[in-house]
Amino acid sequence: QQQVKQSPQSLIVQKGGISIINCAYENTAFDYFPWYQQFPGKGPALLIAIRPDVSEKKEGRFTISFNKSAKQFSLHIMDSQPGDSATYFCAASPLGAGSYQLTFGKGTKLSVIP
Amino acid sequence: NAGVTQTPKFQVLKTGQSMTLQCAQDMNHEYMSWYRQDPGMGLRLIHYSVGAGITDQGEVPNGYNVSRSTTEDFPLRLLSAAPSQTSVYFCASRGQGASNYGYTFGSGTRLTVV
Numbered sequence: 001q002q003q004v005k006q007s008p009q010s011l012i013v014q015k016g017g018i019s020i021i022n023c024a025y026e027n028t029a030f031d032y033f034p035w036y037q038q039f040p041g042k043g044p045a046l047l048i049a050i051r052p053d054v055s056e057k058k059e060g061r062f063t064i065s066f067n068k069s070a071k072q073f074s075l076h077i078m079d080s081q082p083g084d085s086a087t088y089f090c091a092a093s094p095l096g097a098g099s100y101q102l103t104f105g106k107g108t109k110l111s112v113i114p
Numbered sequence: 115n116a117g118v119t120q121t122p123k124f125q126v127l128k129t130g131q132s133m134t135l136q137c138a139q140d141m142n143h144e145y146m147s148w149y150r151q152d153p154g155m156g157l158r159l160i161h162y163s164v165g166a167g168i169t170d171q172g173e174v175p176n177g178y179n180v181s182r183s184t185t186e187d188f189p190l191r192l193l194s195a196a197p198s199q200t201s202v203y204f205c206a207s208r209g210q211g212a213s214n215y216g217y218t219f220g221s222g223t224r225l226t227v228v
Contacts (some may be wrong), residue, residue, distance in 0.1 A: 009154070032215050043118075043204050043219030044157070089156060099215060100145045100164055100208075101172070106156040 003027050003080045004092050007106025013112050019077040023090035026071065032090040032099065033066065035075050037109075039050045047088070048075070051095070080092045116140050118205070120205050120220035127195040127227045135190040135223050137205030145208045146188040147172070148180065150201040157204065163188055195227045 005024045013019045023033075034049035046074045050057045050064040050073065063076040077084055090105040121136045139146065149160040159172030163182040178191060179191040192199060202224050205223075206217040 006156075034216060036219075041221075043206075043221050045219065048217035049216060083140060093215070095215075099163055100147065102147070102217060104149075104156040104158075106154060 004105040010109045022074045031095040036089045118220035139207040143207035149204045
């Protein structure tokens with residue numbers, strides 16, 4: 001049973017455009033929603049994360065939008081750059097007990113073309 | 115500060131062979147996890163540990179063993195390698211507490227079983 005569904009599987013965006021990746025979850029115990037960025041040959045790296053007490057979190061060009069009632073969250077990359085080309089994973093876990101069990105989406109390969 | 119160190123980076127095994135993937139972290143993190151990454155499957159949790167002497171199974175534990183004798187080290191053992199275990203393996207760690215939910219990943223071990 002896939003607990004975190006991520007879409008699209010791949011995404012091509014023009015330089016300067018907005019990249020949007022969506023995730024939906026099923027487990028209502030999830031209370032922590034991070035996004036990881038992975039470059040080829042490297043391990044995933046934490047990009048940005050949100051907890052459900054806020055509906056949006058912004059760090060530079062990266063924004064997470066969170067809709068608790070719909071059990072959905074999304075990553076927006078503004079002014080996308082070729083250097084943003086990577087695979088992005090959404091994830092979810094409970095807070096407190098069980099927080100060590102991070103469940104990942106299947107990933108989105110983003111290509112930003114000049 | 116080395117972070118999470120995984121060795122080896124690449125390995126080819128014959129079916130039935132055993133081996134140990136090494137993982138060490140120097141951040142004094144309590145939580146450590148092993149994930150495998152397969153194309154189109156995201157990252158799936160194999161085993162995890164919440165502290166020295168404490169380990170538990172994740173989503174895909176069959177064929178793997180772990181132990182955690184020290185805070186720093188969390189080796190993953192393949193008992194009898196099978197072609198289905200061909201994958202990229204990532205070790206990750208994080209600290210306890212509300213400010214430490216982000217996992218730090220190693221750079222991975224690419225394993226091929228022939």
